[in-house]
Amino acid sequence: MSGSSSVKVKKVTQFLNRKYGTIVWWNASTDEVMIGAVLTPQTRWENVEKALRYLRLEGLCSIAAIRDADHATLENAIRCTGFFRIKSARLKSLATRVMDELGGIGAMASQSDDDLRKNLLGIHGIGEETADSILCYGFSRPRFVIDAYTDRICRCAGITTNRHALKSLFEKVLPHDAGVFQQVHAHIVEYAKEYCGKRRCKECTLRTLNG
DNA sequence: GACCAGGTCCTTG
DNA sequence: CAAGGACATGGT
Incomplete structure (x- = not known):
């Protein structure tokens, strides 16, 4: 069978x-893949791209910038993707964890596939699909x-x-x-x-x- | 107005 | 553990 x-x-x-x-x-930086992956659920891709453009205009299209971003500014930039309160909270928890506990994207890039996946899944709001999206498209890992x-x-x-x-x-x-x-x-x-x-x-x- | 869009988490039975 | 609901805006 x-x-x-x-x-x-x-x-x-x-x-x-x-x-x-x-x-x-989907050819984008690791930062942008991570952000896009969080914005994608239950949303048309065109609206994700629109939000990414707004984030770029606000200088918020990086994990480091999102960690320090003002909540209202972040929410407004991603509003067009729906679920914007939850998604902004997820972006915040992702950015905080990546920057303050995982040593940044550079450090994550040197982790094994399994460790990286485990670390991503440990972040609130990152499920299996989002994690594998980030692994495959953001870190070029075979997931x-x-x-x-x-x-x-x-x-x-x-x-x-x-x-x-x-x-x-x-x-x-x-x-x-x-x-x-x-x-x-x-x-x-x-x-x-x-x-x-x-x-x-x-x-x-x-x-x-x-x- | 109804239905759908590249999920995830929380609450119930 | 399975099923149901919440989350929210934008397009057809």
Whole structure:
């Protein structure tokens, strides 16, 4: 059963790679990836980018600046992403922990994948998806991001919908390389946005890949 | 107005 | 532990 899941994952990722080729999807500094990852939940990406622009204008697009930022200024800059009170608190706790207890981003960059992940998950407001997003896109670590779009793709392709199972499946099947993980996840997001609705997939052809 | 958007945490049963 | 709700703005 797990063998056939592996085959499905390979077929899906090859199909997406032929369809989209190489795409640059989220090329940003570690600081910006961390901030964006906290702002992303339940929010359109365009609004996250808008908030990042506001933060840049306020000089708040870095972890160090956010730690020292005025609450009201921070909240106003990210208001357009929704949940702005919670998210500003999460940014604050993230920035404080990173700067004051983890030795800054430079020190984190020299930690092992597992230690880094553990430290991120220990921060209030950082869950599995946000942590893996930061690991994969911000620190170029081979941790596969499972999000709502991955769920949909796998539902359409007839692969398990259990997130932990999916994560280990993708990490087992794909080459253990952060760049590959970034590409595959970017492909999944592109495809799901276009073809896979929240409840039902529209005209995606993933189901037929197995036959 | 209804429904959705790249989660996470807290509270209940 | 599973399920339900809260968090909040912006777009279709």
